[in-house]
Every structure is written in structure tokens, then in C-alpha cells.
Amino acid sequence: MEQSPQQGTNRTGIAVAARLGEEMITATREFPPSSPGSALAIAEVRIAYAREGEPLGETAPPSGLMDKAKAVVTAATGGQPTLLMDKLGERLAFERTGARLYETLLSKHQAYGAFSGGPSAGDVLHILHEEYAHADLLERAIKDLGGDPTAVTPSANLAANVSAGLPQVLADPRTNLLQSLEAIVVAELADNECWTALAQLAEQAGEDELVQRCQEAIAHERDHLRKVRAWVAAGQGRTAGDDEGAEMPEAAEADEFTFAEDSSVDREGYVVSEEERAETRETGTRQARKSGRGRQVRRDRS
Amino acid sequence: MAINLLRDAGVPLDQQRFTWRDLVQTPYNKLRDGAFTRVRVILMNGIESEALRFSHACARVNGPLQAALARVRRVEQHQQTLVNWLNPADQSPLETTIGFEQVAIEVTASVAEKEPDPYLAQVYRFGLLEDFDHLYRYSALMDRLTGKDANTLVQSYSDIVPGRPTAIEHRYPLDDLRKPYDRRRAAAISKLHAGTIMAGEHQTHDYYMTVGPGFADPVARQLYAEIASIEEQHVTQYESIIDPEETWLEKWLLHEACEVYNYWSCVESEDHPRIRAIWERFLDYELGHVRFVARLFEDTEGRDAAEILPERLPEPIRYESHREFVRETLRRELRLSAVGPEFVDRQEESEATRAYRDHLNSQGSPSETAAAGYVWRPGTELTDPATRVRAVPPEGERRAA
Numbered sequence: 257m258e259q260s261p262q263q264g265t266n267r268t269g270i271a272v273a274a275r276l277g278e279e280m281i282t283a284t285r286e287f288p289p290s291s292p293g294s295a296l297a298i299a300e301v302r303i304a305y306a307r308e309g310e311p312l313g314e315t316a317p318p319s320g321l322m323d324k325a326k327a328v329v330t331a332a333t334g335g336q337p338t339l340l341m342d343k344l345g346e347r348l349a350f351e352r353t354g355a356r357l358y359e360t361l362l363s364k365h366q367a368y369g370a371f372s373g374g375p376s377a378g379d380v381l382h383i384l385h386e387e388y389a390h391a392d393l394l395e396r397a398i399k400d401l402g403g404d405p406t407a408v409t410p411s412a413n414l415a416a417n418v419s420a421g422l423p424q425v426l427a428d429p430r431t432n433l434l435q436s437l438e439a440i441v442v443a444e445l446a447d448n449e450c451w452t453a454l455a456q457l458a459e460q461a462g463e464d465e466l467v468q469r470c471q472e473a474i475a476h477e478r479d480h481l482r483k484v485r486a487w488v489a490a491g492q493g494r495t496a497g498d499d500e501g502a503e504m505p506e507a508a509e510a511d512e513f514t515f516a517e518d519s520s521v522d523r524e525g526y527v528v529s530e531e532e533r534a535e536t537r538e539t540g541t542r543q544a545r546k547s548g549r550g551r552q553v554r555r556d557r558s
Numbered sequence: 559m560a561i562n563l564l565r566d567a568g569v570p571l572d573q574q575r576f577t578w579r580d581l582v583q584t585p586y587n588k589l590r591d592g593a594f595t596r597v598r599v600i601l602m603n604g605i606e607s608e609a610l611r612f613s614h615a616c617a618r619v620n621g622p623l624q625a626a627l628a629r630v631r632r633v634e635q636h637q638q639t640l641v642n643w644l645n646p647a648d649q650s651p652l653e654t655t656i657g658f659e660q661v662a663i664e665v666t667a668s669v670a671e672k673e674p675d676p677y678l679a680q681v682y683r684f685g686l687l688e689d690f691d692h693l694y695r696y697s698a699l700m701d702r703l704t705g706k707d708a709n710t711l712v713q714s715y716s717d718i719v720p721g722r723p724t725a726i727e728h729r730y731p732l733d734d735l736r737k738p739y740d741r742r743r744a745a746a747i748s749k750l751h752a753g754t755i756m757a758g759e760h761q762t763h764d765y766y767m768t769v770g771p772g773f774a775d776p777v778a779r780q781l782y783a784e785i786a787s788i789e790e791q792h793v794t795q796y797e798s799i800i801d802p803e804e805t806w807l808e809k810w811l812l813h814e815a816c817e818v819y820n821y822w823s824c825v826e827s828e829d830h831p832r833i834r835a836i837w838e839r840f841l842d843y844e845l846g847h848v849r850f851v852a853r854l855f856e857d858t859e860g861r862d863a864a865e866i867l868p869e870r871l872p873e874p875i876r877y878e879s880h881r882e883f884v885r886e887t888l889r890r891e892l893r894l895s896a897v898g899p900e901f902v903d904r905q906e907e908s909e910a911t912r913a914y915r916d917h918l919n920s921q922g923s924p925s926e927t928a929a930a931g932y933v934w935r936p937g938t939e940l941t942d943p944a945t946r947v948r949a950v951p952p953e954g955e956r957r958a959a
Contacts, residue, residue, distance in 0.1 A: 305584075312648070313589030352705030352940055359947055381947070388946055395937065406937040408589055408710045416706070417648050423704050427775035 259371050259434035259491045313410040315342045316403070323402020335461030341401060343454050345409030348394040349416060350450065351387050353423065354443055358384035360426040361436055368433045373490025375437075379483065386476045393469050401463075415450075419443060434491035437484055444481040451477050561822050561845070563815060563867045564852075568845025571629060576636045584832070585646035588653070591830055593713040594664075594877040596657045598824045599644045599833070601665055601754075602840075604761030605820050606638030608753070611760065612813050616806050623806070626854055630814075630847055637840055644833065651769040652700050652778075656711045658762045659696060662689030663716050665758060667880030669751045670887075672873060678748055680901055681736050681799055682755065683887050684894060685792050690884060691721030691925075692785050698929035701938045703775055709936065715879040718934035722892055724925035727788050728918050729896060730910035734794040737899045741801035741808070746815075746868040749800075753816035754875070756796035763789035780924035787918075798899075807855045811866050814851050817844040823874035 270277035291297075315338050318324050327337035358380055365377050395405040408416075425431055425439040455470035482496075489496035586595050613631040617624045645654060666689065670682035697708035697718045708718060739748050763786055770782030804812070821841035828834035852863035895907045932939065939945045 308584065310584055310587060313587055349705070352938055354705070355940055355946075356703060356705040362947065384947060388940065388943075391940060395941065406707060406709070410589065413589060413648055416650075416704075420650065424774040427703060427773075427778070429774075429776055 259368075259374075259432050311410070313408075313413060315345070315409050316407055318402030319404065320402050326402070330461045333462065336457060337401070337461060340454075340457045340461050340463070341398065341403050342409045342411045343450070343457055344394055344398050344401070344403065345405075345407060346411035346415050347450060347454055348391060348398065348405060349408065349412035350419070350443075350447065351391040351394060353416065353419065354447065355384060355387040355391060357422060357426050357440065357443060358387055360423070361433075361440060364426065364431070364433050364436045367429075371433065371491055374433060374487045375483070383480050383483070386480070390473050390476070393473065397463075397466050397469065400466075415446070419446065434488065437488050437491065440484050441481070441488060444477065444484050447477045448474070448481050559822070559825060561818065561841075561871050562869055563818060563845075563848060563871060564864055564869050566845045567849055568847070569842045571633065571846055571850050574633045574843050574846060576640070581636060581639045582643050583640065583836075585644050586830060586833060588646050588649050588711075593657075593660060593711065593715055594827065595830050595833060596645075596649075596711070597661050597664060597877060598828060598837075599641060600654070600657050600761075601661045601758050602820060602824060602837075603638060603642040603645075604661075604758045605754065605817055606634055606641060607761045607764065608757030609634040609813055609817060610638065612809065616810060620806055623810075623854075626850070627810075630850065633843060633847070637843065640836065641840075644836075651772060652696065652704070653706075653711055655696050655766070655769070656693065656700065656708045658765060659689055659693035660712050660716050661758055662686075662762060663693060663884065664877065664880055665875060666755055667883050667887075668876040668878075669755055671876075671880065671883055673748060673751055674745050675739065675748050677737065678739060678751070678799060681795065682751070683891055684896070684901060685755070685759075685795060686884065687722040687887060687891060687894075688724070688727045688788060688792070689721075690717075690888070691724050691727070692788070694718055694720050694932070694934070695724055695781060695785065695925045695929050697934055698932035699778055699781055701932070701934075701940075702928070703778060705938055705940060707936065707938045709934070715881070717881060717884065720929070721888060722894075724784060724788060725919055725923040726895075726904070726915065727791070728911075728915040729791060730908060730914045731791075731794065733896045733898060733908055733911050734791045735798045735899060736795055736896075738799055738801045741804050744801070745872075747872040749812055750816050750819045750872065752796060752800050753812060754820060756793065756800065757816070759789055759792040759796055763793055777924055777928050781928050784924045805859065807851070807858055808866055811848070811851050811855050811863065814844060814847040815867050818848055819871055820875070822871055823877070826874045827877040 266272070270280070318327050318337075318341075330337045330340075362377060362380050362384070365375070365380055370376060398405040419442070422439050422443055426436050431439075451470060451474045455467055455474060458466040458470055486496040586599065588596075610631060613627045613634065617627045617631075620627075649657075663686065666682050666686045670679050670686055673679040673682060693708070693712070693716060700706050700708050712718065739752065741749075766782050766786035766789060770779060770786060773779050773782065800809075818841065821837050821844055824837040825834060825841055828837055848867070852867070855861065855863055855866070893904050894901050895904045895911070896902065897906060897908045897911075931945075933942075933945075935941050
């Protein structure tokens with residue numbers, strides 16, 4: 257079955273009915289806006305609501321006394337136990353959703369069949385099983401840290417909203433295998449990025465065993481991304497190079513992220529205090545906010 | 559808080575005003591707030607939606623009432639907006655659907671437990687088991703489409719197990735019509751119950767009809783189509799228990815009393831301070847509506863509003879888990895169906911219902927497909943390795959199968 261769209265009828269462009277299009281433009285000249293301003297007017301309201309708004313949610317504290325004590329010690333030694341739990345919850349939710357995505361991709365494979373250079377059903381199944389395994393390891397990790405793997409953490413909720421379109425694309429009977437794989441690339445990019453961050457947070461918290469498991473998962477996820485990119489490229493009649501598209505996430509490098517000097521948040525979305533901003537201005541570089549934490553906010557290079 | 563329906567003045571109609579900023583407030587928090595806050599918001603949206611629906615229908619056949627209806631209706635429109643906009647944007651349509659079904663279970667169970675008329679109580683228990691099944695079907699769909707656990711929303715208050723299977727809930731239209739209460743003899747609480755559940759079910763129907771086409775998955779689209787059809791049956795059932803001999807003004811007055819009763823029930827149970835303040839505000843607005851309509855009723859019909867309204871409100875709706883009541887109802891009444899207004903064992907269903915259902919299900923049952931073999935587990939069924947996809951059968955075997 258053909259994987260790429262063919263030429264045919266498409267009525268969305270203005271050139272389809274040029275005379276009607278002209279009339280549309282004429283109308284905007286005769287009937288001007290009822291209020292002055294620009295799209296910035298919307299921004300003002302957004303900002304006003306944001307200032308009054310509540311946070312997206314909170315992460316439940318560890319359940320047991322020992323786990324609570326451990327979290328206190330972790331925080332005292334530079335770790336961020338709450339953020340770690342939040343992000344573990346995010347990955348678990350994402351892996352469960354990811355497993356459902358790959359299950360749907362299997363149906364797509366059966367419905368549309370393979371294409372040259374594309375995945376076999378076995379290839380998809382292999383990744384699916386690794387997604388199941390990742391969910392299992394995350395569930396264990398959350399339990400080991402005294403958390404509840406059934407809870408939706410704020411980051412899990414956020415990630416679900418960010419990627420809400422993916423199950424829609426995969427489940428749509430009209431999307432073919434190649435189009436579905438393009439959606440899967442988005443999921444795999446997020447997975448790669450977020451597993452790397454999770455490994456760093458686990459390292460900060462001194463959770464060596466978890467770091468080890470994360471590294472194994474990262475290796476799987478890089479393999480997934482590489483394969484999916486290659487399948488998409490093959491479907492589009494291209495050859496995927498390792499250096500194409502967004503870079504594979506490696507350990508964070510100092511110059512990767514840029515933030516305006518007066519930005520009120522750092523790269524993790526944490527609010528930067530006035531003191532920290534002042535310190536940045538003095539040194540010219542935003543240093544780690546707390547020694548050993550490794551949460552850096554880089555200054556704008558522009 | 560004691561309410562006197564015949565005397566409390568509430569807020570006068572001309573003082574019930576809003577701004578756009580006021581209408582669009584900070585929603586409840588999906589992760590932090592209790593499931594029953596969501597349940598109350600969803601139900602009260604339905605109550606207000608019914609206020610508008612009734613008001614428009616009434617206006618179309620009662621020219622002299624149009625001006626009064628228009629004034630009250632505009633306030634109800636804005637009340638509904640404020641309430642409905644309390645649903646957060648990070649709550650997906652499927653997640654909100656879970657909330658709708660929890661409303662249908664826990665509110666209907668509360669009503670069924672408190673209803674003094676045995677026949678009406680049976681009607682509520684009958685509908686309850688069907689909505690209870692919908693929660694299970696939608697939970698399976700959520701798990702299998704998105705890998706999400708519906709219990710993060712129902713928060714362990716409502717069981718996620720099959721009820722009367724949706725596939726056998728389909729009945730011929732005449733088998734969904736029930737016997738109405740008698741407006742002269744029925745207890746006030748019976749009238750308030752009927753108005754409450756009818757409003758909730760009607761909004762549930764309208765919600766599914768709105769969001770159903772937004773799903774890409776064909777089983778999801780089919781399941782919403784199927785359950786929306788059952789909700790249509792439920793609206794047919796619940797509106798038929800209301801005495802059609804009530805006058806238009808009598809019905810209007812009862813609608814306003816029903817709104818008072820429901821906002822008061824919310825005030826009595828709400829633990830979210832900001833949202834409780836909204837319920838209190840709207841309780842006062844509705845008392846103002848009752849006064850306004852009561853005066854109109856008395857002037858127009860020459861009857862005392864006390865003929866229709868109780869002085870004191872009956873016991874409020876209990877916003878709590880009715881797990882044991884629901885389970886007991888399941889054990890006793892799972893096999894019930896209906897022939898006309900009478901409840902019968904499934905064996906005795908009408909030929910019309912059997913033929914209607916058999917044809918609807920003849921090309922497959924979405925509710926059976928969505929939940930095939932589904933057992934809810936904390937954290938999704940994926941936590942059970944036995945539910946996972948194993949190997950794809952070779953092409954030859956698939957063809958043979």
C-alpha cells in the first residue's frame with residue numbers, strides 16, 4: 257500500500273478558488289478591526305491568569321517513615337527527591353502510554369502491511385517488549401523509594417497533555433504505517449530526552465542502582481530512535497544518517513540551553529530567586545544554584 | 559445550613575450579575591482535589607443545562623412567559639458557564655467521561671437509597687446498574703487507548719467492574735417508558751430526585767454526543783455512540799417518571815426548587831473552600847429564582863406555591879461512596895430488564911426489544927470489544943504481564959484464523 261500522500265483534491269488553500277480569495281481580502285479592507293492592538297492583547301490576559309493561577313499539582317510524599325527520612329538525607333546531600341519522584345512518575349506514565357502506542361502500531365502494521373526498509377512486526381514487537389520492561393523497572397523504582405506507582409505526578413500529567421495527540425494519530429484508521437511512525441519519532445525523542453534527565457536526577461540523589469537501570473533504558477531508547485528514524489527515512493525514500501535530525505541526547509553540555517538573563521525560571525521550570533539572579537549578574541554566568549545539585553541556568557549568549 | 563424554600567429571599571434577580579473574568583475562574587485541580595468535587599461540578603453543569611433546556615422549551619409554547627423566562631434563563635446560562643468552566647483543561651474528554659459516570663453511579667445510588675416511592679427507587683436502581691457498567695467500559699477504553707488508570711479519577715470510591723452489560727441494555731423505545739409519579743400525591747423529595755437524575759442523564763447524553771466524534775479510534779467512536787444511545791434511553795426513562803400533568807409554571811417552579819436543593823447539597827458536602835463559595839453564591843441566586851417564579855406562579859395560576867414546594871428541604875444528596883449499596887443491587891438485580899413500565903427478568907423481555915438489540919449488535923458490540931477480558935488493576939492492566947501482547951502470529955496463521 258502507498259505510504260506517501262498522492263495528488264488529488266485539497267480545498268484548504270486560497271488558490272483553489274482565487275476569485276473567492278480576492279473577495280475575502282477585499283472584505284478585510286472594508287471592515288477593519290473593532291479594537292486596536294495585536295495578538296499581545298491575549299498575552300496580557302494569559303499573564304494575568306498565570307499570576308493568579310495555582311500550580312499544576314503536587315507529588316505525594318513518600319509513604320513510610322524510613323522513606324521520608326531517606327528523602328530528607330537525599331535532599332541534604334544535594335539530591336532532589338521530590339523532583340526525582342515526579343520524573344519517575346512521568347516516565348512510568350509515558351512508558352505505559354508508549355506501550356499502548358506500539359500495540360496500536362502493530363495493528364497498523366497488520367492493516368497496512370510493511371514497506372521496503374520499514375519495520376517488520378517482529379521489530380515493533382521487540383520495542384514494545386522493551387517499553388513493557390521499562391514500565392516494570394520504573395514501577396519497582398518508585399516503590400523502592402517509597403512512592404506510589406499508581407499516582408499521577410504533575411510531570412506525568414504534563415507529559416500526557418504534551419503528547420495527547422499521539423494516541424489520536426496512531427488510532428486513526430486513516431493514518432498509515434509511515435505516518436504512524438512519524439508520530440512515534442516524537443514519542444521517542446521525548447523518551448530519549450527524559451530518560452537522560454532522569455538518569456541525572458537519580459545520580460544526584462545517589463541512587464546508583466537506578467542510574468544503572470536508566471542507562472540500560474537509555475541505550476534501548478537510543479536504539480528505538482535510531483530505528484524509527486531509519487524506517488521513516490526509508491518510507492520517504494531517504495537514507496537516515498546518524499547525524500540527521502535532532503541530536504541524540506547526551507549528557508547535558510554547558511552551552512546547549514540559552515535563557516534570557518532576566519528569565520524568571522530555569523531550564524527545569526523552577527523559579528529563579530532575586531538573589532540568584534543578582535548573583536548571575538555579578539558573575540556573568542549563572543552558576544549551580546546549590547553546590548552539588550548540578551541545576552544550572554545558562555546565560556543568554558546573544 | 560437550614561433553608562426555607564418558601565421564605566428565604568436569596569439574591570434578587572436584578573442583582574445576579576457576572577463579568578467574563580468572573581465566569582472564567584481557576585478550575586479545580588485534577589491531581590489534588592477530591593473526586594466528589596469533580597462529581598459536583600459535572601452534575602451542577604447538568605442541572606443548569608436542564609434549566610436552560612426547560613426554559614427554552616417552555617418559551618416556545620408560552621408566549622406570556624417569554625419575558626420572565628428570558629430574564630432567569632440568562633442568569634442560568636452564566637451560572638452554567640461558571641460551573642462548567644471549573645473543569646480543568648488538563649482533564650481530557652475521556653477523563654471527564656469517567657467523571658460523568660461516577661456522577662451517574664454515586665448520585666443515582668444516593669437518590670435510590672433515599673427515594674421513598676418503591677417503584678421510583680426501582681427505576682433508579684435499574685438505571686444505576688447500567689451506568690455502573692459504562693464506567694467499566696470507559697475505564698477499559700482509557701487503559702487500552704492511552705495506558706491510563708481511571709482510578710486516578712474515581713479515587714477508589716467506585717468499583718470498576720462490569721454491571722448490567724451495556725450490550726444488553728439496548729431496549730425498544732416503548733420498554734424505556736415508566737410510570738410517572740402523581741403530582742398531587744408524590745413526596746417533594748421524589749420530584750426533586752426525578753428532576754436531578756433526569757438533568758444529569760440528559761447532560762451526559764449531550765456530552766457524549768459532543769465529544770464522541772473527537773476520538774480517532776474507531777472503537778472509541780463506536781463506544782461513545784453506543785453509550786450515548788443508552789443515555790438517550792435513560793433520559794426517556796427518567797423524564798417519563800415525571801407527571802406530565804404538571805403545568806408549565808409548576809414544572810418551572812420545581813426546576814428552580816431542584817436547583818436550590820442541589821446547590822444546597824453541594825454546600826453541605828464541599829470541602830474545597832473556593833468552590834464551596836461558588837455553591838453558596840449560586841444557592842442564594844437560586845433562592846432568588848424560586849421567589850421570582852413562585853410569585854409568577856401564584857399570580858398566574860392563583861395557587862399557593864406551598865402546594866408545590868416543601869418549606870424545608872429534604873436530606874441532601876450524599877456525596878460519598880455507595881460501594882456496598884451498588885454491589886448489593888448488582889447481586890440482586892443484574893438480570894432485570896423492562897417490558898413497558900414493568901421490570902422483569904431478562905427471560906421475559908419483549909420481542910420488540912430482542913429484535914431491536916439483535917440488529918444493533920449484529921455487526922459487533924463496541925462495549926464488548928472495548929472491554930474484552932478487561933480486569934481493572936491499580937496502575938492499568940499492563941501491570942499484569944499476562945495481559946501484554948506476546949507474539950504476532952505468522953501471516954499464514956492469521957489468515958487461517
